[in-house]
Amino acid sequence: xxxxxxxxxxxxxxxxxxxxxxxxxxxxxxxxxxxxxxxxxxxxxxxxxxxxxxxxxxxxxxxxxxxxxxxxxxxxxxxxxxxxxxxxxxxxxxxxxxxxxxxxxxxxxxxxxxxxxxxxxxxxxxxxxxxxxxxxxxxxxxxxxxxxxxxxxxxxxxxxxxxxxxxxxxxxxxxxxxxxxxxxxxxxxxxxxxxxxxxxxxxxxxxxxxxxxxxxxxxxxxxxxxxxxxxxxxxxxxxxxxxxxxxxxxxxxxxxxxxxx
Amino acid sequence: xxxxxxxxxxxxxxxxxxxxxxxxxxxxxxxxxxxxxxxxxxxxxxxxxxxxxxxxxxxxxxxxxxxxxxxxxxxxxxxxxxxxxxxxxxxxxxxxxxxxxxxxxxxxxxxxxxxxxxxxxxxxxxxxxxxxxxxxxxxxxxxxxxxxxxxxxxxxxxxxxxxxxxxxxxxxxxxxxxxxxxxxxxxxxxxxxxxxxxxxxxxxxxxxxxxxxxxxxxxxxxxxxxxxxxxxxxxxxxxxxxxxxxxxxxxxxxxxxxxxxxxxxxxxxxxxxxxxxxxxxxxxxxxxxxxxxxxxxxxxxxxxxxxxxxxxxxxxxxxxxxxxxxxxxxxxxxxxxxxxxxxxxxxxxxxxxxxxxxxxxxxxxxxxxxxxxxxxxxxxxxxxxxxxxxxxxxxxxxxxxxxxxxxxx
Numbered sequence: 017x018x019x020x021x022x023x024x025x026x027x028x029x030x031x032x033x034x035x036x037x038x039x040x041x042x043x044x045x046x047x048x049x050x051x052x053x054x055x056x057x058x059x060x061x062x063x064x065x066x067x068x069x070x071x072x073x074x075x076x077x078x079x080x081x082x083x084x085x086x087x088x089x090x091x092x093x094x095x096x097x098x099x100x101x102x103x104x105x106x107x108x109x110x111x112x113x114x115x116x117x118x119x120x121x122x123x124x125x126x127x128x129x130x131x132x133x134x135x136x137x138x139x140x141x142x143x144x145x146x147x148x149x150x151x152x153x154x155x156x157x158x159x160x161x162x163x164x165x166x167x168x169x170x171x172x173x174x175x176x177x178x179x180x181x182x183x184x185x186x187x188x189x190x191x192x193x194x195x196x197x198x199x200x201x202x203x204x205x206x207x208x209x210x211x212x213x214x215x216x217x218x219x220x221x222x223x224x225x226x227x228x229x230x231x232x233x234x235x236x237x238x239x240x241x242x243x244x245x246x247x248x249x250x251x252x253x254x255x256x257x258x259x260x261x262x263x264x265x266x267x268x269x270x271x272x273x274x275x276x277x
Numbered sequence: 278x279x280x281x282x283x284x285x286x287x288x289x290x291x292x293x294x295x296x297x298x299x300x301x302x303x304x305x306x307x308x309x310x311x312x313x314x315x316x317x318x319x320x321x322x323x324x325x326x327x328x329x330x331x332x333x334x335x336x337x338x339x340x341x342x343x344x345x346x347x348x349x350x351x352x353x354x355x356x357x358x359x360x361x362x363x364x365x366x367x368x369x370x371x372x373x374x375x376x377x378x379x380x381x382x383x384x385x386x387x388x389x390x391x392x393x394x395x396x397x398x399x400x401x402x403x404x405x406x407x408x409x410x411x412x413x414x415x416x417x418x419x420x421x422x423x424x425x426x427x428x429x430x431x432x433x434x435x436x437x438x439x440x441x442x443x444x445x446x447x448x449x450x451x452x453x454x455x456x457x458x459x460x461x462x463x464x465x466x467x468x469x470x471x472x473x474x475x476x477x478x479x480x481x482x483x484x485x486x487x488x489x490x491x492x493x494x495x496x497x498x499x500x501x502x503x504x505x506x507x508x509x510x511x512x513x514x515x516x517x518x519x520x521x522x523x524x525x526x527x528x529x530x531x532x533x534x535x536x537x538x539x540x541x542x543x544x545x546x547x548x549x550x551x552x553x554x555x556x557x558x559x560x561x562x563x564x565x566x567x568x569x570x571x572x573x574x575x576x577x578x579x580x581x582x583x584x585x586x587x588x589x590x591x592x593x594x595x596x597x598x599x600x601x602x603x604x605x606x607x608x609x610x611x612x613x614x615x616x617x618x619x620x621x622x623x624x625x626x627x628x629x630x631x632x633x634x635x636x637x638x639x640x641x642x643x644x645x646x647x648x649x650x651x652x653x654x655x656x657x658x659x660x661x662x663x664x665x666x667x668x669x670x671x672x673x674x675x676x677x678x679x680x681x682x683x684x685x686x
Contacts, residue, residue, distance in 0.1 A: 086450070152415075152561075152565035152566060152567075153559075153562050153565060154561055155559075155560060155561050158561075193566045193567075193571070193574060196566035197421065198422075200420060200421050200422060200566060201420055201567070204414075204418070204420050205418035205420075
């Protein structure tokens with residue numbers, strides 16, 4: 017079972033709720049726009065080889081201080097302070113969507129903090145021909161559907177995974193207003209916030225990983241990151257949608273662990 | 278009573294099955310549906326209707342701002358108000374209003390409204406809406422969770438620009454200016470009266486009361502649902518220890534007057550066009566995450582208005598609209614009774630009347646306006662005559678205009 021740590025930053029301006037488990041080299045996991053709902057199976061798998069820290073970003077769950085972060089740079093600096101407070105000088109950073117965008121910014125702004133970098137369906141660029149989904153105007157129903165590869169893919173899940181997914185879908189709907197409030201601050205209206213000017217500074221070995229059926233941010237965006245980050249490897253997962261690390265937890269965890277080891 | 282003639286300037290020629298074939302009337306309705314030649318005639322009809330309202334004795338004419346939509350064709354209400362400064366001379370001109378957070382820098386609002394005030398010789402009422410989510414978040418790309426803060430900062434800047442007599446610097450979070458020094462400055466001193474339209478957000482109530490502005494509830498849910506919102510506003514006033522004055526609040530009501538109740542069926546098509554087409558807005562556009570506070574979303578008023586609106590849009594028929602009070606329709610006597618009842622229930626002193634709505638043609642809008650002015654207005658204009666409004670252009674509240682109201686100076 018993961019432990020929940022509460023970290024206070026900047027004299028109490030921020031309280032961060034961080035989930036932690038495992039042993040081995042430190043790994044920071046940054047969740048995406050729709051947040052994380054507790055400790056997911058893929059984190060469990062990663063915790064077998066790494067000490068995994070999975071904070072809730074400000075504005076999610078009990079982590080607060082969203083109003084004190086004006087932009088993406090503020091949000092990125094916050095992550096360094098969080099690592100400092102956790103006593104982690106350097107970590108593998110794995111980020112999904114919004115978290116992927118922050119992870120890339122961390123590697124660009126202060127390369128010494130980032131060991132290896134894994135960007136899972138990261139936000140951060142824009143293509144007129146393939147717009148990122150408008151999460152703010154999506155109904156709870158549409159959002160629940162579009163986060164997954166397709167209705168049929170859930171048929172191939174194990175009963176345990178299927179049940180976990182059903183629970184997750186319910187939690188996503190319930191928390192959508194709060195979670196997307198925070199995401200909207202950094203992704204709206206266009207998630208291109210300057211990473212392309214800073215990405216040249218990324219020195220960490222980088223894996224870009226995408227679900228081939230991602231309906232929130234289509235896999236064609238992987239090309240942007242391959243172009244922006246020198247030497248980045250791209251891996252596209254079949255039968256996976258936007259929440260690839262939930263839908264195909266084992267494959268995702270194995271791919272990530274292989275890359276990091 | 279202040280009776281204000283409100284116009285939305287709706288696009289009147291949406292396709293018959295618009296609400297089935299298109300996702301929304303706002304944000305993503307393609308402008309290929311807009312016919313510029315028809316638009317030319319619509320604009321001119323609408324301006325005629327506003328001018329006519331002044332002739333028929335309305336206290337004010339009202340225009341408003343909306344973007345990327347076929348619901349109301351006034352992305353710049355100031356342009357319409359400007360035309361009205363020349364075409365009218367007695368009515369107050371209510372610009373309800375300029376969505377402050379959308380102007381960069383926001384002193385543009387201070388400048389244009391000052392121009393309108395000077396042009397009209399001090400007849401401007403300045404409205405400062407936050408703006409609907411469709412206009413602000415989706416149409417103008419604003420970040421939901423910071424919209425209100427940006428709006429309030431812009432408000433502070435506009436108010437200072439209106440009242441300071443020396444150039445000043447402004448170091449805001451959203452706007453930084455080395456020199457703020459607007460020319461012209463407003464005709465009215467220290468500034469035009471300020472009205473704030475809202476939709477039941479708790480934050481708007483609080484802010485409006487603190488600043489001593491008029492709170493306007495503009496919804497089409499009708500006075501029965503509106504009462505929930507305005508009761509909430511009056512309760513908040515009381516909690517903050519403020520003295521009751523009906524002119525502290527405004528309300529918008531659709532009204533349709535005919536010779537007889539039966540004859541009033543002539544408005545049926547326009548009403549259905551308005552509710553089914555002009556208000557064809559999917560839930561996702563109306564209340565995106567972060568636009569309203571968690572507190573407001575959880576409040577009863579917030580939930581009720583959202584719920585009732587959705588239902589009214591999808592399921593209602595003509596008789597349902599009438600029963601729910603979305604529209605007050607009928608013979609002059611029916612309208613007099615129901616409107617008097619509504620005014621007293623809501624306790625509002627500023628009534629905004631929407632007499633043209635949907636695809637109502639000009640002749641019918643003129644008829645509605647005429648019947649309202651001749652048959653209804655005289656019977657309701659003296660409601661609340663025991664109160665005075667301090668939110669009206671001073672120039673227009675001279676004894677000659679309100680002799681019967683025993684105005685003290």
